[in-house]
Amino acid sequence: MPPYRKYVCAACQYVYDEAVGDPDSGIAPGTRWEDVPDDWSCPDCGVDKDMFDLMED
Template sequence: MDQFVCDACGYVYDPAVGDPDHGIAPGTPFEALPDDWTCPLCGLGKDIFSKV
């Protein structure tokens, strides 16, 4: 699965890890994240992320 990086702060969303602190289970692809999911570091939306 592809990783995605926040263009604002550099946070990398890794589907293998997910975002368990925000209820996103490991194995969740970026495309399956809820529309209201935001970067855990800077709070910006999915539209700010680019494929690594």
């Protein structure tokens, strides 16, 4: 299995970490980005999922 990735919100810099998920929004730890529902939004600023970019190492 590939390593977990992180995605950063272009608007507020919130980081979605696949290893952590977003339990407060019902996204379990270990949920891959492609498995996060399309209607999920940034928990800090509310922008859509398409406003997130893959963080490079």
